[in-house]
Amino acid sequence: MSESRKRREALIYHAKPTPGKIKVVPTKKYASQRDLSLAYSPGVAEPCLEIEKDPENAYRYTSKGNLVAVISNGTAVLGLGDIGPLAGKPVMEGKGLLFKIFADIDVFDIEVDVTDVDKFIDTVKAISPTFGGINLEDIKAPEAFEIERRLKEELDIPVMHDDQHGTAIISAAALKNAAEIVEKKIEDLKIVVNGAGAAAISCTRLYMALGAKRENIVMCDSKGVIRNDRGNLTTQKAEFSTHLDLNTLEEAMVDSDVFIGLSKGDVVTPEMLLTMANDPIVFAMANPTPEIDFNLAVKTRKDIIMATGRSDHPNQVNNVLGFPFIFRGALDVRATGINEEMKMAAVHALADLAKKTVPEQVNLAYNQSNLTFGRDYIIPKPFDPRLIYEIPPAIAKAAMESGIAKYPIQDWDKYKHELMERLGTGNKMVRMLHDRAKSNPKRLVFNEADKLNVMKAAQIVYDEGIAIPILLGNKAIIQAHIEEIGFEGDVEIIDPKIDEERPRRFRYAEIYWKANQRKGVTLVEAQKMMRERNYFASMMVNEGDADAMITGYARNYSSTIKPLFETIGMLDGVTRIAATNMMLTKRGPMFLSDTTINIDPNAKQLAKITQLTSSVVKMFGLEPVVAMLSFSNFGASTSKHPTKIEEAVGILHKTNPDLIVDGPIQADFALNSEMLEDKFPFSLLAGKKTNTLIFPNLDSSNIAYKMMKELNGVESIGPIILGLKKPAHILQLGASVDEMVNMAAVAVVDAQNKSKEQ
Structure with a gap:
């Protein structure tokens, strides 16, 4: 992706649909006049008076106990330097986002237009009653040391400068384990630290607290080794100055056990690595370019333990x-x-x-x-x-x-x-899904690439490394879309209808005809079918010319699924395919089945749908806990739907005794563990968190998932087709770009999984 494209996407991300990355949402009811009178005047006076009596009551009656201030003056923002407090605000909002999604902590980002240490400290102290904790961010050294020291002394809430201590804590944990692996004692390690900023100083101090010896540490800055005979050293640099007769990083690396990089990219050479002791530990943590490239380092030293700040290599030192x-x-x-x-x-x-x-x-x-x-x-x-x-x-x-x-x-x-x-794992599931797809991307056919939104999804998939797109459709239109959106990349474009594709089209037609010639299909008919992109794409997947496909953005469900039946076919032992939607709820991912295919399945079919859905849940690394839903609970009704659910549960208890499944049960009992344990403690679901819902018919499942999506804003991934031999998935008509990207990741993961099974 070009720098201009990256810049444009970053700006759009921060601007649309709402500027910024965080917002404040109410935690109490506010619909009625009574609610508002409790929220504000006159009801709000009561907690005010209680807090006046005892300030600790602020933790009981306000959000203070779960509210952290991310505070910066913008003097050392990421790799951008002193860009000022307002320009640093997007970074502070981003930090707030990470606090929320990883630990459910609310954040106000505070940008302070002050560089004077005393004024900054006074400002933070003045606003501190609002917060339960203070996270100092992107403040340049040496001022950062003094600011944190004094605020910790003068405030009675948690204060931490993450730039200093975050990297220190993570890298110290990594150093402890690396030393154990190479069977070296921390106190014996000869450590070279390249960089002398806030992070480097704090890392080194923490390594010493872990057991490293001061005399075994050599620190370097941009001028070389920090020696005790060098003049004009800051207090912090003087703390780690050495008496050794060393001048350069190259000299310091000789016979060292550990290299800690908190400086800039490509300052360490293979020759330097070769001079280190046996089993060298190298943490090259400069971002985005490490002090030495990971692949070059492991090629140079087979005995190395290597860590970086990057997510695309093992051992990422990540402050999160x-x-x-x-x-x-x-x-x-x-x-x-x-x-x-x-x-x-x-x-x-x-x-x-x-x-x-x-x-x-x-x-x-x-x-x-x-x-x-x-x-x-x-x-x-x-x-x-x-x-x-x-x-x-x-x-x-x-x-x-x-x-x-x-x-x-x-x-x-x-x-x-x-x-x-505290945290549902829904959004985390999307990130994990994308990362898993990127770890081994597959060739993915986009059947309707001549539709602009499909093309946009294919572009994201390509840029993010989720899949290797194959663009199917009208070549001229696809080329126009590529030019319009600035798609940069070498991707295959196929138009099944043009003469250029005739040899492959005829080859697919003959294969299809031979498989279906006793079902009334002629060779001429097969040749005509292969001009239609869903048949053509299905045959690409079936014959190994592609690994997976997604379709259905602009065509109705029935017309897209028929070619999949006729070409790819079902897994052995499967007599009917099904579909599930993964709903990314606050309580975590929920799988709802069957949402699109089986209108009124019988008990045996419901049991099979449950088995197929459970396999998909496991594919995502989760243990299925399955509630088979009805309008009644455990034999309370003898009508058609509860009875067939009961029969299906009986089948599953015999065929899949290790599967946690129970029913018939009403949805509220399935999802409310307290209600379930109170009324039906005998249920196999009691004490467990249900993550899979099987519905008695298509009406109930389709209505339920679409209501969740529209009324509650729950993100849906699906429908995920269950039971086909090869990975082929159908989008919802008019799916959003994000939904298509997520389904592309599902298709890739499905392909990864099926390739392992073969």
Whole structure:
């Protein structure tokens, strides 16, 4: 993608449909006059008076306890430098977004137009009563050190400068595990740190707290090795100046065990790596270009343990592994600060998590068969769902043990459950889905590429590396769309109707005819069929000329599904295909079946639909918990639909005894665990979180998923076709660009999965 395209897309993303990335939403009812009188005057006076009596009541009656300020003066914004507070606002909003999606913490971003240290501190102190915590961001060194030190001393809420401590915590966890793997003691490691800014200073301090020896550390800046005989050193640089007779980074690297890069790209050469000790540990964390390219480094040293700040290589040092969860734990015990004990607790919790068995959901997201602790996995992945309930408890315990927790946790099991419930995994599922597709992209046919929105989706899929698009349709129109939207890339364009495609069209026709000649199909008819793009694309997938296809944007469902039946066919043992929609709800992804195909399935067919749906749920790394829905619960009615549901459940309990499935059950009981356990504690669903809903007929399922989508704004991925031999999926008529991109990712993951089964 060209720089101009990237720039345009970034600007559109931030501007449309609503400017910015975060907003404030009400948490209380406000529909009636009574609601408003409670929300404001006169009802609001009561909590005001309670807070006046005891300031701690602010945590009970306001949002303070879950509200963090992301505060910056814009003097050191990402790699952009001193661009000012207003220009830095998009970054602060982005940080707020990460706080919310990873730890369910609300954020106000505050941009302060002050560079004077005293004035900045006074400003933050003046507004601090609003917040439960302060995240300092993008403030240049050395001022950042003084600002954080004084605010931590003068405020009684958690304060952390993430630029300093985030990278320090994550890289320290990685260093701890890397040293263990190469069987070296932290205190014996010879460490070279390239960079002397806020992050480098804080990282080095934390490594020393972990056990590294001051005399074994050499720090370099843009002028070379920081020696104690160099003049005009800042206090922080002087702290790590060395007496050794070294002048350059190249000299410092000789016989070193560890290289820590927090500087700029391509400053380390292969020759430097070769001078390091056995089993070198190299953390090249400059972004987007590491101090040495990952592939070059591992090619140069086979014994290396390598980490970068990039997501496309193993061992990503990503601050999102730290700050959301550190603040989550600190807020939950109303800690009066974030101290060294809490930071070290985060280090050990992250290091320990990397040694535990990785959930299948994470393996699938990163297209790994079995991620295990070792040279290519020394820290957890950002999409690991365990982070939310493993890291905050460690922080909370450290705060309690160090005596700065005002609200100690009594029931740790309850707290862990609350953390798990804080975040639905719907949006995270989309990110994992896209990353999994990108890990092994497949050739994907877009059957209606001459439609502008389909072309836009294909462009995103290509740019993001989700799939290798094959564009099917009128060549002239496709070329015009390519020019209109600025599509840059070498992609295959196929028009089944033109003479150029006649040889392939005739080859497909003959294959199709031979398979269907005893079903009344003539060769001439088959040749005509192959001019139609759905038949042509289906044969491409069937014959291995493409890996998957998506269609249906501009054609009705029945006309698109017929070619799939007649060409690709069904899996062995499947007599009827079905479809499921994955709904990205606040409680996590919910799978609804059958939403588009089977009008009134019988008990055996419902059982088969459930089996097929459960396989898809597992494909996404989730354990299916299936509720088979009806208008009555567990034998309360003997009418047609509850009876066939009961029969289907009986079949599944015999054929799939390990599957968690029960019914007939009403939807509210299936989704409300408290109601279910109170009224029907015998149910196999009791105590579990339902994620799969099987409906008795097409009417109920189709209506339900479309109502969820339109009334609640729930994003839908689907319909995902179940039961075909090859990956082929049908879009909803008029699907949005985002929906098509998501379905493209589903088709790729389906292709990955089916290729493993062959």
